[in-house]
Amino acid sequence: HAKLLGKNNFQFYQGNMRNKVNENFEMESMLRKALEQDELLLVYQPQVNASGNNVVGVEALIRWKNEKLGMVSPGEFIPMAEETGLIIPIGEWVIRTACLQNKAWQNQGFEPITMSVNLSIRQFYQSNLAAKVEEILLETGLNPVYLELEITESMAMQADTATKVLNDLKKLGVKIAMDDFGTGYSSLNYLRNFPIDHLKIDQSFIRDISQNEEDQNIITSIIALGHNLNIKLVAEGVETKEQRDFLVENGCDVLQGYYFSRPVEHSEIPAFIRSFLHIN
Ligand code: C2E
Ligand code: MG
């Protein structure tokens, strides 16, 4: 009995492994074609000013729409893009598309907002990132103050190189946000040395805000820390009125999450910019 079970288990495992390898291989070649075949798109999630309830920015989030695979989320293909190096052309496409879109809204006469773009680690450490960003800004005509680049704590590990890259980016006039703050290898040293405009408090701290006093204390401490360093705070993953009220009462500057809006296609954003949100 045990033998039979063992054998079955083994075959099951092996079959799974084979599928996984084929799947990965196939997915990689499909991802290679995704850029040329126009299968990538950006969706945009509004970021709301805590004091005024108006939209001050959007975060660009990538999606991959493939005929066979359906909608693939970035969590499933960004790691593969990182590994294969495809993240370099994909990342460049993201920055260009996001800048073009933001410029287009401005050309349509809307109040300017900030466009936040996520950088991946390989993209961050590519040799010519600042030059690439500068080229895209010139080409699209977007004023650099309306572009924000999001990095994570993991990118700061090579502190000297990271400082140089960030300073080069800052010289262009763009903004820098530290994403998922509090989940990685946070070091206060980064906050001292890096030119950071925004700290994005990770959604894992926001989730249980109304029940968990420890999370409340962590959040108020991060807000105080940021403000003492002249850094603005963005809360990620705000889903409920309770969470929003707590963050507003405790001085968080900008809020982002399903409570306000899911990430949406570009055509839906003007309505958000135009009308102040009436949410109580
Ligand atoms: P992130 O930058 O921390 O983005 C926030 C994620 O939380 C997004 O997931 C967003 O859809 C989701 N989210 C927003 N509000 C809520 C909420 O109220 N509740 C919950 N549960 N989730 C919320 P998404 O779009 O699947 O992106 C996942 C991650 O993939 C991003 O995390 C970012 O690290 C990465 N990513 C997305 N787009 C890009 C890109 O263009 N380039 C790179 N390098 N990475 C990207
Ligand atoms: Mg982000």
Ligand code: MG
């Ligand atoms: Mg985040």
Ligand code: MG
């Ligand atoms: Mg994240």
